[in-house]
Amino acid sequence: MTSSGGTPLKQIHLAAHFPGVNNTTVWSDPRSGSHIEFESFRAFAQTAEAALFDFLFLAEGLRLREQNGLIYDLDVVGRPDTFTVLAALAAVTSRLGLAGTVNSTFNEPYEVARQFATLDHLSDGRAAWNVVTSWDAFTGENFRRGGYLPQEERYARARAFLHVARTLFDSWDGTEIAGDRQSGEFLAEPRPGRFRVRDAFFDIEGSFNVPRSPQGRPVIFQAGDSEEGREFAAAEADAIFSRHGTADAGRAFYADVKGRMVKYGRDPDQLKVLPAATFVLGDTDAEARELADVVRHQQVSGQTAIRMLEQLWNRDLSEYDPDGPLPRIDPDLGEHTVARGRASVRMHRDPMATAREWRELAEAKGYSIRELMIQVTGRQTFIGSPLTVAEAIDDLVQSDAADGFILVPHITPGGLGEFAEKVVPLLQEKGVFRTEYTGTTLREHLGLRPLPAFDEGAAA
Amino acid sequence: MTFSQQIHLAVALEGAGWHPAAWREPDAVPAVGLLSADYWLDQVRTAQSGLLDFVTLEDGFPLQSDAASGHDGRTDRVRGRLDAAMVAARVAPLTARIGLVPTVTTTHTEPFHVSKTIATLDYASTGRAGWRAQIGAQAAEFPLFGRRAPAPDPADLFEEAGDHVEAVRRLWDSWEDEAEIRDVATGRFVDREKLHYIDFESRHFNVRGPSITPRPPQGQPPVVALAHAALSYAFAARSADVVLVTPHTPEAVAPILDDLHSAQDTAGRSAQPLLVFGEFVVFLDADPAAAITRKERLDEADGTAYRSDAPIFAGSPDALADQLAQWAHAGLDGFRLRPGTVPRDLDAIVHGLVPALQRRGLFRHAYEAETLRGNLGLSRPANRYAPARAA
Ligand SMILES: Cc1cc2nc3c(=O)[nH]c(=O)nc-3n(C[C@@H](O)[C@H](O)[C@H](O)COP(=O)(O)O)c2cc1C
Numbered sequence: 001m002t003s004s005g006g007t008p009l010k011q012i013h014l015a016a017h018f019p020g021v022n023n024t025t026v027w028s029d030p031r032s033g034s035h036i037e038f039e040s041f042r043a044f045a046q047t048a049e050a051a052l053f054d055f056l057f058l059a060e061g062l063r064l065r066e067q068n069g070l071i072y073d074l075d076v077v078g079r080p081d082t083f084t085v086l087a088a089l090a091a092v093t094s095r096l097g098l099a100g101t102v103n104s105t106f107n108e109p110y111e112v113a114r115q116f117a118t119l120d121h122l123s124d125g126r127a128a129w130n131v132v133t134s135w136d137a138f139t140g141e142n143f144r145r146g147g148y149l150p151q152e153e154r155y156a157r158a159r160a161f162l163h164v165a166r167t168l169f170d171s172w173d174g175t176e177i178a179g180d181r182q183s184g185e186f187l188a189e190p191r192p193g194r195f196r197v198r199d200a201f202f203d204i205e206g207s208f209n210v211p212r213s214p215q216g217r218p219v220i221f222q223a224g225d226s227e228e229g230r231e232f233a234a235a236e237a238d239a240i241f242s243r244h245g246t247a248d249a250g251r252a253f254y255a256d257v258k259g260r261m262v263k264y265g266r267d268p269d270q271l272k273v274l275p276a277a278t279f280v281l282g283d284t285d286a287e288a289r290e291l292a293d294v295v296r297h298q299q300v301s302g303q304t305a306i307r308m309l310e311q312l313w314n315r316d317l318s319e320y321d322p323d324g325p326l327p328r329i330d331p332d333l334g335e336h337t338v339a340r341g342r343a344s345v346r347m348h349r350d351p352m353a354t355a356r357e358w359r360e361l362a363e364a365k366g367y368s369i370r371e372l373m374i375q376v377t378g379r380q381t382f383i384g385s386p387l388t389v390a391e392a393i394d395d396l397v398q399s400d401a402a403d404g405f406i407l408v409p410h411i412t413p414g415g416l417g418e419f420a421e422k423v424v425p426l427l428q429e430k431g432v433f434r435t436e437y438t439g440t441t442l443r444e445h446l447g448l449r450p451l452p453a454f455d456e457g458a459a460a
Numbered sequence: 461m462t463f464s465q466q467i468h469l470a471v472a473l474e475g476a477g478w479h480p481a482a483w484r485e486p487d488a489v490p491a492v493g494l495l496s497a498d499y500w501l502d503q504v505r506t507a508q509s510g511l512l513d514f515v516t517l518e519d520g521f522p523l524q525s526d527a528a529s530g531h532d533g534r535t536d537r538v539r540g541r542l543d544a545a546m547v548a549a550r551v552a553p554l555t556a557r558i559g560l561v562p563t564v565t566t567t568h569t570e571p572f573h574v575s576k577t578i579a580t581l582d583y584a585s586t587g588r589a590g591w592r593a594q595i596g597a598q599a600a601e602f603p604l605f606g607r608r609a610p611a612p613d614p615a616d617l618f619e620e621a622g623d624h625v626e627a628v629r630r631l632w633d634s635w636e637d638e639a640e641i642r643d644v645a646t647g648r649f650v651d652r653e654k655l656h657y658i659d660f661e662s663r664h665f666n667v668r669g670p671s672i673t674p675r676p677p678q679g680q681p682p683v684v685a686l687a688h689a690a691l692s693y694a695f696a697a698r699s700a701d702v703v704l705v706t707p708h709t710p711e712a713v714a715p716i717l718d719d720l721h722s723a724q725d726t727a728g729r730s731a732q733p734l735l736v737f738g739e740f741v742v743f744l745d746a747d748p749a750a751a752i753t754r755k756e757r758l759d760e761a762d763g764t765a766y767r768s769d770a771p772i773f774a775g776s777p778d779a780l781a782d783q784l785a786q787w788a789h790a791g792l793d794g795f796r797l798r799p800g801t802v803p804r805d806l807d808a809i810v811h812g813l814v815p816a817l818q819r820r821g822l823f824r825h826a827y828e829a830e831t832l833r834g835n836l837g838l839s840r841p842a843n844r845y846a847p848a849r850a851a
Contacts, residue, residue, distance in 0.1 A: 028644045036674055038553065038584040062572070064655065064670060071652040071670075078640070078650070078674045081573070084580035087549035090497065110521065110604045111569065118543040122497045122550045141668035142572045177540070179491025181484040184761060186491060187535040193523055204606040206530065207523035211495060211540040303647050 012397050012432045013272055013404025013446060014424075015099070016048040017057045019412040021065070022342075023308075023377075024278060025076045026298045026410045033412050035076050038088060044413035045089045048096055051420035052434050054445040055097025055128060056089065057241070057406055058082050062106055063139040065341035067307055068316050072339075074304050076412075083115045090123035097442030099128035099221060104157060105135045106143045109164035109202065116218040117169060117210035125214030125441035130221035130241060133158045133229075138340045155228040160201040162220070162236055169217035171195045171208040216451035219442050234260035237271060238448050241406055245275035245381045250401030272446055277381035277393075277405040281418050285384045292383045295410060296374045305370040308377055311339045312348050312355060322370040326362050331355050381405075389419075390426035397432070467784060467822050468794025468836060470561075470737065471507050471809060473500070474518040475538040477801035478741050478768070481761040483538050485801050495542060497550045503806060504551045507558055510810030511824055513835050514559025516592050516684065516796065519544035521568060522601040530600025536762070545577050552585035559832030561590035561684055567617055568596060568605050571627035571660075575671055579632060582676035587831035590682040591628075593699065595621050618695045623662040625683055625699035630658040632680055633843045634670035656845040678833045679840045686739070688769060690719070697723030701838060702735045704796050706770045713738070713790040733838055735793040739770035740780075743800040744808035748775040755800065770798060777812025784813075785822055 018041065019025040026032060034040045045056050060082055065072040082100040089098055098119065102112055112129075120127040133154035149157055171193045178188040196205035222233035223241040233240045234257055244253040250273075258268035280295055282288030300308070302322030310317045314332040331351040332338075348354055362372045382389040396402050409415025427433035439445055475494060476483035483491060493499045500517075507515050524539050526532045544562035552560060560581060564574050574591070582589035595617040602610040639654035658669035682701040687693050696703035697720055705720075707713045717736060724730045745751040751774040759765045766772070773780055784795055797813075799805035817823035829835045 027642060027649055028647075036583060038586075042553065062672060063668075064672060071650070071655055073648045073650045073652050076649055077655075078635070078672060080580035080583055080673050081576040083543075083546055084549045084577050084584060087546040088553050088584040091501075091550050091553045106570070107573075108568065108605055108607075114521070114543050115546060118546045121495050121542055122546060141666070143570050143667070144665050172540075177491050178535075179483070181486070181488075184481075184484060184536045186483060186537055187539055190533050190535050191531060192539065202606060204603055206600055206604045209521065209523040209539075209541055210543075301647050 009430075009432050010397050010403065011434070011447065012393060012427060013054045013274060014051075014433065015055045015057050015097075015274060015404070015406040016044065016053050016416050017059070017276065017406050017408040018044055019076070019409055019415065020059050021061055021076050021079060023075050023299050023304055024408055024410055025412065026295065027076050027412075028298060029411055031411050031414055033414070035412055036078060036080055038085070040413040041085055041089055042092050044416060045093050045096055047413070047416045047420055049093045051416070051424045052437060053096060054404070055099045055126075055442055057099045057130070058085060058101060060101040060103060060132065061341065062103065063142055063341045065339070066138075067310065067339045068318070072307070074301070074307060083119065086119055086127070087122055090119070090126065095126070095437045095440065095445075097126045097128055097219070097445055098123055099130055099219070099442075101130040101132055101223070103132050103134055104161040105133060105149055105154060106139065109161050110168065110204065110208075112161075113165040113168040113208070114210050116165070117213045120213030120215050120218055121210070125443070127213070127215065128219035128221055128239075128442055130223055131158055131162055131237075132223055136340070155224070155232050157201050158232060159236070160199050163199070164197050164202055164204065166217060167195050167197055168208045169213070172210075172212040174212040177211060215441050215443050219446065219448065230257050231260060233257055233271065234266070235264045238443075239272040239274055239446065242273060242275045245277045245396075245402070245405065247396060247399065247401050250275060250396060251399065254400050254402065270448060272403040272448075274404050274406050275381075275402050276408055278408050278410065279382040279389060279419060280380050281384070281386055281389060281422060283385060285388050288384045288388075292380050296379065299410065300370060300374045300377065302370050305373040307339075308373045309369055311342075312351050312358075314338045314351065320369060323368045326359055326369060326372065386422035386426055390423050390430070393423075394427065394430055394432050465788055465822070466824065467788045467792075467817065468513045468735065468737065469510075469809075469814070469817075469823065470512060470514045470516060470559075470794065470796040471806060472516045472518065472796050472798040473503050473802075474798065475541075477805060478798040479743075479755070479758045479762070479766050479800045480537045481758040482801040484761055485758075485804070487803060488801065491538075494538065495540065497547070500547050501551050501554055503802060504555055504558060504560070506803070506806055506810055508555055510814040511827055512558060512810075512814075513794065514561045514588075514590060514832055516561045517544035517547055517563060519563040519565070520598075520601070521565065521596060521604055522598055525598075525600065528599055530598065545581060548589070549581050549584055552581060552588070555585070555588075557588070557827040557830075557835075559588045559590055559682075559835065560585055561592050561682070561832075563592040563594050565594050565596040566621040566624035568601065568607075569624075571624050571631065571665060571667055572671070574624070575628040575631035576673040578628070578681050579671065579673045579676040582678055582681050587677040587833070589676065589678070590684055590702075590832055592684040592686070593621060593625055594686065614691055618691045620664040621695050622698045623660075623664050626662075627658065627660045627665050627667045629680060629683075630660055630844070631667070631669055631671040632675055633845050634658050635674040636843050636846050637675055637679070640674060675843065678831050679843065682832055682836060682838065693719050694723045694726070696720065697729060697734065698727040700734065701732075702737060702836070704737050704739050706739045707787075708771045710787050710790040713787060713792060717791050735836060735838075736791070737794045737796050738787050738792045739796050739798065741766075741768045741770050741772045741798045741800055742780060742805055742809065743772070743774040744777050744780065744805050744812055746776055746812065748779060751775050758800070768798075777808055778816045780813055781816035781820060781822070784817065785820060788822070
């Protein structure tokens with residue numbers, strides 16, 4: 001399929017993010033189901049697979065979030081274990097990729113490499129690992145290492161961690177198991193899986209005990225946004241989960257990370273940029289806009305708005321009326337103490353400047369605290385009729401703002417259904433989305449070149 | 461025999477069977493099949509068709525070896541394995557009644573991760589998860605993590621194991637059953653009064669909690685431990701719901717039970733049920749001579765006579781049924797059988813032994829409960845944190 005200019009159309013990659021522990025997820029809707037029961041995961045995954053999605057994605061958070069020293073209770077709280085859910089989903093799907101977010105700070109590489117290699121075997125080549133580097137002492141309190149890191153070391157450890165994992169994945173090349181019953185030769189090679197790593201973070205050696213998996217290793221995702229995060233992605237990742245889903249920010253991010261790949265000798269096509277995206281569909285664009293406004297009000301209740309404001313102000317604002325004006329007092333610029341266990345607070349890099357912007361906006365538009373929060377904390381990425389949404393997605397991909405999207409529905413587990421039913425066929429008609437799975441592994445779905453049977457470089 | 465206590469039965473799944481030459485049998489799965497989900501699923505389904513209480517799945521971090529140092533240079537035995545908890549999860553949605561009990565070591569793992577792994581297996585299996593908790597004591601496994609010197613004192617490893625299980629159990633209780641309230645009127649998804657910091661501190665762990673995963677369907681999935689001697693009896697008495705023991709004669713059962721009971725007293729757990737299962741490696745053929753010959757043939761292929769920590773039984777399913785009845789009479793609640801080869805000995809357990817036990821009135825004719833605890837006759841425990849709130 002080609003566009004009028006003759007250049008081939010880019011094929012869109014679509015993934016489904018299981019609704020998460022944050023205010024995007026509307027649990028108060030009567031259609032909202034469990035976030036824990038396996039049936040929800042099964043239904044969600046099977047919808048994604050029936051719609052020929054590339055993969056399903058699970059986020060991770062290893063400590064319940066707190067605000068003002070109390071467990072945060074306004075959003076969905078709680079989630080099951082990532083590896084266990086993905087292994088179980090491998091039983092009820094056959095093509096869908098299975099991507100798990102797993103932290104490199106609160107785990108040991110030998111164990112994580114085993115788990116991902118196992119997932120790749122159990123799913124016949126559908127595993128992906130989103131390597132995240134959250135490092136805080138707050139989360140560390142749940143682990144025996146007490147294990148947290150200075151912020152500036154998180155990527156150094158992540159790189160070292162991933163290097164060990166790759167060494168382990170490559171420690172078997174796939175030819176070791178002879179399995180000759182007659183001669184009694186199970187192994188063709190007496191010492192498979194040997195490895196040794198000595199660096200600033202790890203001093204380990206031995207024999208890895210999971211033979212080479214169908215994809216060679218899981219597909220590697222990265223989701224950090226800082227300078228170091230982008231460099232890490234350009235050097236190591238197969239795909240990026242980004243938060244830049246709009247045209248301008250998307251194109252800038254896309255060009256930035258792909259531009260960094262050249263110095264690592266990598267082909268920019270071998271790193272897929274997949275922003276998170278939310279959506280609201282209606283029969284008409286006007287209906288979708290109305291619905292989107294309703295959903296935003298569900299996502300940001302008065303109480304939630306106050307809590308959001310506290311995350312910038314870094315102080316308790318529970319005395320304020322969400323339907324009233326912004327506080328006159330300024331944000332507390334000291335160490336951030338009000339909200340713990342969430343990544344988003346670090347997005348507010350200059351709280352004074354943001355507070356000033358918000359005050360100006362609120363005054364100009366006459367917004368209450370709640371209305372302001374609804375405006376500034378993000379409208380949905382795609383709002384419109386199925387056709388409008390399909391065109392918007394296609395435009396963003398064809399104009400190199402993204403290679404596809406990781407869709408985050410706001411209802412569990414049914415929130416993907418309407419998109420699957422109405423938008424996917426339109427993308428297929430345009431010739432930009434598969435009409436059947438052509439490969440069996442996630443690498444194949446993503447258009448990533450197969451790994452060499454054995455990567456000598458990484459094991460050296 | 462007039463005695464008709466119902467016995468519990470489990471099978472221990474490992475490789476192509478427990479005999480090191482099992483993989484060479486003509487009916488064994490091809491070597492690479494050991495890494496396929498279908499192979500494990502088939503075995504669990506077979507065990508489920510025999511109404512067994514549970515399967516255990518062996519595991520360990522080091523590459524299998526017969527040498528304590530880690531590398532034995534042998535190329536004639538099964539090497540390489542998958543993570544057992546994930547295999548159990550892969551099987552869970554495709555089975556309905558049987559308990560799934562993966563081995564997860566306490567030596568190199570985080571209680572926080574293990575607790576959510578087993579809790580999530582319990583969700584994925586709707587109440588059929590257990591945890592076979594095991595120390596990792598081989599010298600070769602310590603350098604895989606590089607955190608401490610190889611092979612610390614076993615007493616230390618068992619103390620750590622006890623603390624690990626305690627932390628996991630508290631994390632399972634760190635959410636009360638009714639913590640998720642979804643109260644639209646007040647905007648609260650959870651009642652934070654029903655979420656508990658566990659603040660577990662010991663020489664080995666500091667874990668704050670609560671878990672990120674709500675209390676599993678069984679409340680406390682059963683913990684299973686294999687024990688051979690004083691240290692491991694103490695660990696099992698402190699930490700387990702089911703203990704697997706290896707007496708080699710029926711007369712050896714009573715002293716083990718005594719040891720376990722006094723260890724329970726010491727641990728202050730005498731009021732807790734502790735089921736005691738005997739272990740056997742089994743080679744089963746309708747013609748007992750055939751079973752013995754088969755074991756000899758396997759030994760010959762391997763070059764050594766197979767030995768085990770558990771007694772080895774080679775004979776007919778009927779004779780095994782008589783033997784189990786006798787040992788149950790000596791005080792055992794059930795048995796975990798290690799099939800010498802798969803599929804043959806697993807099939808013989810299900811199609812030979814189980815009917816033989818049923819004929820003797822010693823084994824169920826249908827699953828009686830939906831959960832593993834239920835089939836083991838264990839009630840769902842109260843949450844240790846709930847009464848504190850009521851008080
Ligand atoms: C879209 C997106 C999703 C993320 N999801 C998670 C997550 O599920 N769990 C987590 O611990 N961190 C998550 N992160 C945070 C990290 O990936 C990253 O490790 C952290 O923000 C620190 O890196 P940075 O400073 O480069 O952003 C996410 C980040 C982005 C942009």
